[in-house]
Amino acid sequence: MSASDVTQKPSLRERLRYQTVTIDLSPNHDGSMMRSIQKPRHLGRYLAAAIAILILVLCFCSINYSTFQGFKWDQLGAIFSDMFNPLPNSLKTWDAYWSYMWGEAIQAIWLTNEMCFIGVILGAVLSIPIYYLCASNINHNRVLRGVFRVINDILRTIPQMVMALILRLFFGPTLVTGIASIIVFTSGIMYQLMYEYIETLELSPFEAIRSNGGDTIQCIRLSVHPEVQPMFFANLLYTFEINIRASVILGYVGAGGYGFLLKTNFGSGYYDKIGAMMIPLFVEVIFLQIISNAMGRKSK
């Protein structure tokens, strides 16, 4: 340690940030090799953890538990017996149950799939220029980047149901409303997932193409696009899966398809029909999950 280090006392800020640890490194522990290291204290992290715990405790205390009557376990059996059994007031027989599943339920899911497929593809294509514009390592113009991010964040914050209700004013209660709201929703998710991924990429090939004389779009096309392409398709499947589930909500506001049928059955108390509709949806979501996992693995 030099003389100046000893005489210069560290500021309070420095002392709060770092702790000076002095260790004896001599083999005999005789103090002949005293060395000191600056060890960060991470006071901010401890503070943040303390605040988070405090908020959690406060939330727990502020909720009124007087109306809570315990968990009704018997309802679990009731739901299963209502949904996965033909009910006397609607489908009556197992034959009717299965034919409903293979007929109307799958038809409704197919319609929703078509809606989702169109919406997701168009939304994803729309998101391509947006996510490149939002990635800070590609678009160095802070203002332009900020504008695009804010617009997209606003669109993404609007709950899909509200979005569908708004779009219904323009398109009426049809499948087009569903497609339009899926486009907005998909491009919102895709832009977020993709620009964050792009920002983690190392852009040295981009520099190389730029030195070859490429303009920005050429550089993106030749150096960034091949690197993000597998991630793009993995995320595309992921958003497709989300949209399949979300389209239930879209049906509720009259955008057609699966959700619309679900709403009708719910209103009439045909719980067995709802059960019959759940089975193929469940199979499809699992299937999509498997594909998107496989693609995610490949992209690594």
Added chain:
Amino acid sequence: MIEIKNVTKVYPNGFTALKNVNLTIQDGEFVSIIGLSGAGKSTLIRCINRMHEITEGQILIPNPVIYEMTPEERKKYDAVQADPSLAEKDPSLKRLLNIPPKVDISKLKGKKLRQARKNIGMIFQSFNLVKRSTVYKNVLAGRVGYHNTLETMFGIYTKDEKMLALRNMEKLGILDKAYVRADQLSGGQQQRVALARALTQESHLILADEPVASLDPVTTISVMDDFTRINKTGITILANMHHVDLAKRYSTRIIGIRAGEVVYDGPSSAVTDEVTMKIYGRALNKNENLGIEEGEASK
């Protein structure tokens, strides 16, 4: 010919990387730049194709417009530049006479700048290949400057360009790897892909930023031999080097940089201990060389 005149580069954080640098690089030279890490070698190289902006001075490069001319036009241009009186006889040549043979790259913008970069190849220490693309696609990417945005978006290249890319891959011994993904190649092979890309670009100058710093000694020698072969075809090479003995063996001229200033500029044969003293602050020991035998170096 590249002329670097009074170039000063100050980084936004106030660090002066280059101080009043004056250099002239002749066509066909193989120039090595040596110096300590942080002395400004990379900055200098990157200022030449304007990957970095310079703060002061000029970097004169051959006017990229000349390279866009048709062969006949180019012939007329060379004639009228050599003898301006021709323009008085033939007024149609006046336009050609007014095209300056050299431009300052630091003043170029947009398309002009991209045209200028198209004529300057660049090789990087970490190869900078598109890892997920095939070798073939990486090499073809060297043609990017010859295409407009739309053509690139749809991956359109002419048949001649594809042949050129394949021929360059063959020249560097990586043709059998054409459809292999770039990240599956060894370091030496990756640097050869980068070289093939620079060749496919058909530039007259190749800038190499520590081209062999991440390669093993054996691969280093073979990649440097590739550089020599390329240099013999008339392409000027300007390379940053870490190993003085390597620079002495391969280049015709050495530029020594210390703290942003050129402290040595001369033939590589004249680099003595005194010179390395000036560049590195002390004479280099034998064990600080890459370790090429003297006998081997002379062949």
